[in-house]
Amino acid sequence: MFTILPIKGLFDQIEGFYCDGISAGLKANNALDLGFIYSDTLCEVEAIFTNNKFQAAPLKHYQMYDKNFKTNFVLINSKNANALTGQKGIENIDTIFSSLDFELVNPIMSSTGVIGNHLPVEKIIAGAKKFDLNSKNAHNLSKAIMTTDAYSKTTMYEVKLEDGSSFKIGAVAKGAGMINPNLATMLCFICTDANIPKEDMKEALLENSETTFNAISVDGDTSTNDTVLLLSNKKSNVYDKDAFKEVLRLVMHDMAMLMVSDGEGAKKAVAFEVLNAASYEDAQIAAKALSNSLLVKTALFGEDPNFGRIASTIGASRVVSDENKLVISYNDVIVYNKGEFVFNEQIEQEAAKVLKNDKFKIICDLGVGKYSFTAYGCDLGYEYVKINADYRT
Template sequence: MSSIREMKLSSKNIVSPKGFKAAGIHCGIKHKKKDLAILYSEVPASVAGVFTTNKVQAAPIKVTKEVVYETKKMQAVIVNSGNANACTGKQGLLDAYEMQQLAAEKLGIDPKLVGVSSTGVIGELMKMDCIREGVKKIELGNSLENGIDFAQAILTTDTVMKNTTYSTQIDGKEVIISGTAKGSGMIEPNMATMLAFITTDANIESDVLQKALSEITDVTFNCITVDGDTSTNDMVLVLANGLAGNNPLTPEHPDWNNFYKTLKMVAEDLSKAIARDGEGATKLIEVEVDGAVSDEEARKIAKTVVGSPLVKTAVFGCDANWGRIICAVGYSGATVDPEKIIIKIGDKKMVENGEPIPFDEDELIKILKANEIKIYVSLGLGDGHGIAWGCDLTYDYVQINASYRS
C-alpha cells in the first residue's frame, strides 16, 4: 500500500488534469452574469454520476442519466444557469436533447457522449435562441481563466466560486483530480440544488469509478444541508479520461488508496464550500458524532443537528443553547441513550452523561462568533462515526428566497 501524500494545488482548477478544456460565457439567460458553460475532454472519458432523489426531476437529469448509465462514457457537459428546465413537460425534454445536440455539433462528437445540466428557476421554458447563439460563440481552452469562466457560469445565488484541486501519485505518475461546484440554497442532499463536476486524468473504468463515487458521496455531498429542501436538478459527475497513463485502477491496485482518498478530499472540499456559502450564511457548522451504533446512524444524527432551524439560528445569534442540540439528537430517529450523551461546542464540554455541566458563557460566545463552529456529540453506544456540514440561518436567507424569481 502506497503512503504517497496527496498535495493540494493552488491556482489550479477544472481544466488542470491532462486533456480537459472548458469555457463559460454570458448568452442572455441571465441579465448580465455568465450563464452558459461547456466542459470537454479531448478523448471520451469514463464517467460516474450521482443524481437528485427528488421524484420530480428536471429534463437534463434524464438526458445525462442516459449517458452515464447507458453509454458509460462522456466527453463533454453543457451547463446553463438561470433556468432549471424543470417541470417544463415535453418541450423541456426536447430542449435538453437539443442542448446535447448543439454541444455535440460544436465539438464534433457523438451526442450520446454529451451530458446536460441546468440550474435556476423552475417552471420556465429555456431561452433556446440564447443557447443556440451562445454555443456558436463559446470558445474552449485549457487556461486557468477558462476554468474560472466555467466556474462562474454555473453559479446562481452563490457568492463565491467553489474550486479545488489535488494531485497524487499512481504507478509513479502524477494524477490530478479537480472539482468545481455550485450550490447555495435548497441544499438537502440526497441531493439538492448543487452541481459538482470533477475531472481527472486517471485511468479507471466507469463501473469502478461509479462505485467509488457512490461511496464517497454518502460521506460528503450527502452530509451537507442548508435549508432542508431537495431540488430537481442536482448531479455530481466525475470524468476520468486516462491521459495520466497509469495502469487501470481497481481496489486491488497498489495505489488505489491514493486515488480514492484524493477523490474523497476533492468531494469533501466542495461539500464544505457549498455548506459555507449557504444563502445568507455567515458561519460554517460542522457536527461530528461518535459512539453511535453504526456510521449510518452517526451521519443521521449529525445531519439532523446541523439541519435543525433552532440550532442554526442559535449559532447565528451566538447563543450556547445546548438544549436545541440534544433535542435534535433525540428526534433524529437514531438509537440514543440520554444518560450517555456528551456534547461539546468547540472544545468546551456542556453536557456529560446527559446532564449539564457548568460552563463560561463568555467563552462560548467567543467560540460562536468564529466563522467555523464545531459541535461534537458522543453517544457511548458503539463505534459509529459521522460528520455533517451546514450553516447558520440568517435574516438574509429569508430575504434572498422571498425574492428569488425577481
C-alpha cells in the same frame, strides 16, 4: 504508497480538457451564464443524481444513453433549471445539441436555476456557437454556473505514486441554497486524467458521497437538478484504486465544505460530530438531524450556546440515547455532562466565544455504542430569507 498534493490552479491544467464560460443573455448585466467542458478524446463518464422524485430534464436526458456511453462535451447553463418541463424539456436539449456545429459525441447537458420554465433555446444555441473549444478558462466556467453563490468553488490535486508516475484530478461546482443530505442541491463536475476503469468510477462516487455531499445541509431542501459528474480522459495512463478513492474524497469534501460555508447568507460552517452511537445508522440520523434543525441553525446565527436545542433535536431523532450518558461540547467546552448540569456563567461565556468563530464543532457523545458520523451545516439568518423571497426576480 502515494502522495496527494494540492495544486494552485484549476482543472483546465489537466491535459486534454478545455472549458470556458460566456454570457448568453440568460442573466442580466451580461453576467456569465453558459459554460462548457470539452475533451479532445472521449471520456468515461459516471454520475450520481438527486433523490428528488421530480428529476429535471437534463438528468432524464443523461439517463437515456446506454449505461456504458462515452462523451466529449458537457454544456451547463444557469438561471433556468429546465425542471418540471415535461417531454418538451428533453426535446429542447436535443434541439440545442443538434443545432451546434461541433463534433459532439453523446453530449451532456446540466442546468441550474429557476424551476418550471422552458429553456430559452435560441439564446442558448446562439451563445454556445460562440464557444472556442480550445479555450482553457475554468475560472469563467466557475462563474457561469453560479446562481445564488457568493463565490465560485474549485479544487485541484495531483497524485504521485511510488514509481514516480502521477495523475491529476480537479473540480468545479456550484451550490449555496437548497442544500440537504441525499445529495446536496448542487452541480459538481470532476475531471481527471487517471486511467480509472469504468466499474471503479461509480463505486468511488457512491462511497465518497456518503460523507461529503450527503452529509451537508444549508436549509433542508433537496432540488431537482443535483448532479455529480465524473469525467476521465485516461490520458495519464496511471491509476491506483486506493489513491484515487482518497483523492476523490478530498475533492468532494472540498466542494461540500465550500457549499456549506456559502450557504445563502451563512456566516458559520459547523461540524456536527456524533460519537459512540448504538449503530452507524443512528449516528447518521442524529448528526443529520442536527445539521437540518432550524432551531439549531438560528441559535448558531445568534451565537447562542443553547445546548437544550442540541439535546432536544437528538431526542426527537428517535435514536437510541440516554440523557445520563450524553455529553455535549462546543469544541472542547463541555456544556452538558451525563445528566450533570454544568452550564454555569463561565461555561456559557466560553461556549459563546466558540460560537463567534467562523468554523467550529458541536460534539455529541451519545455514550451508548461505538459508531460515529459527522454531518456539516451552517447558520440561518435574515439574508437567507431575503435571497429566497426574491429568487425569481
